[in-house]
Amino acid sequence: MVRTLRLLDFRCFSGLDLELPAAGGVFTGENAQGKTSILEAICVLTRLHSPRTRRMATMARVGTGHFGIAGETWEQERKVRFSKEGLALTVDGESRDGQSKYLADGGLVVWMGNEDLDLVRGSGEIRRRYLDFLGAQLDPGYRRAWARYKVALKSKSLLLKESRPNEAEIAAYEEILIEHGTELTASRTKLVTALEPLAAAAQAEVSGKAEPLTLAYRPSGGICLRSALEHARERERRLRQSVVGPHRDDLELRLHGLAASEFASEGQQRTLALALKLAQGKLLEQLGGRLPVYLMDDIFGELDPGRRNALMHHLPGAAQKWITTTTLDWLKETPELENLARFTVGSGSVTR
Known part of the structure; x- marks a missing residue:
């Protein structure tokens, strides 16, 4: 290689x-x-x-x-x-x-390091990066969509910080966010669906125990980004920041039906982090050829x-x-x- x-x-x-x-x-x-x-x-x-x-x-x-x-x-x-x-x-x-x-x-590439424990304990941003690195390797369109989404998000965020935001410009950037954000949400959801059985199998093998693992993709404002942006409009103007979209979504990790970040032991969390990376490798092998x-x-x-x-x-x-x-x-x-x-x-x- x-x-x-x-x-x-x-x-x-x-x-x-x-x-x-x-x-x-x-x-x-x-x-x-x-x-x-x-x-x-x-x-x-x-x-x-x-x-x-x-x-x-x-x-x-x-x-x-x-x-x-x-x-x-x-x-x-x-x-x-x-x-x-x-x-x-x-x-x-x-x-x-x-x-x-x-x-x-x-x-x-699959990167595995001690910092992977943050996949379980850390913020949603770390789990989003895990999905993004995988998605970008499997689909060039994923990387393009994420790049265009980030550019539009930055522009909208700057407008929201103004004392009197230009609503027409914000609406124009939101159309770009909806187009590429919807694509990202759909791609990430498919990735998580494919990852779940692979991660569950790796968790069981590495731990040597029956530890049911489930993964779920959680969009910050629901499946429909257009509707989420409409409902968040007043809150975004008050906070002067973008509060819904793929940049706020998360990957939910549960062991025995309980949140792994709160209820799993350190050993279980460490094994879960390994399982996520092993699942990443298996999916790259299966879909990346x-x-x-x-x-x-x-x-x-x-x-x-x-x-x-x-x-x-x-x-x-x-x-x-x-x-x-x-x-x-x-x-x-x-x-x-x-x-x-x-x-x-x-x-x-x-x-x-």
Whole structure:
């Protein structure tokens, strides 16, 4: 899936040249040495997305203002260059004009990290991002709809903050919000319907217990966005902000019929977060037509041997796995990983 990776002025790396076997590799080292940055670079190269930041400029090595990522992924040579002029994207030596064209034939990614616990405990925004990252990988139209929705939402929000909002302009932007917001709600609802049985199966396997898991998509103002906007008009003018729409929707998670954020134990919540990411991978495989690469950032140290082995058993055997860890003490308890290539990361360099 990802055969080579080359970095230039990315995070703490002035330069890096890696070659990985098909199965993947384990990267070990102390904290703040660059392990997570290697996984982040794969995510950016594949999906133009970082799970750590929304600003490309923050990934440039301090003092440079630019970075480059290149590599052979899914039998294509892909390059991402960032500078003050913006992004330059190429595939097999040919320039791709725009992110959508670059992503059209790119690979698929599942990111797993300790922060995934926030999928259960955190705000609705975190669960929306989970759905958006999945939807954008499966359907280019999803990414377009979300981008256009956000532009219209920002414009409407600015108008609402004025002392005397221009109602005609607000109405014009609301038509755009209704068009693309309705598309997003329908797409997310389908995603959640498809995810639910996959997540429930993963929850049962990783926990080793009968823990009925249900997922439900909850639109903030109901299914009809036009009606929701009409009912929210007075409240929006009073609060001077947009209060309904896909930017306020949520993904409801329940174990045994109870809200997982309130009633599930920490162990159950951690397993549920894993189950959501495993379900994401299964759905990408089913609907995306290829295996995703699994980027697993320091998650194994927090799991007991039973959950670690169940997790690895649930992952597709042929999928490539990039794993970071601060210690290898747990590796002998996880036979599925013992044959992965091992790398040591420290002081901006990587050795095998």
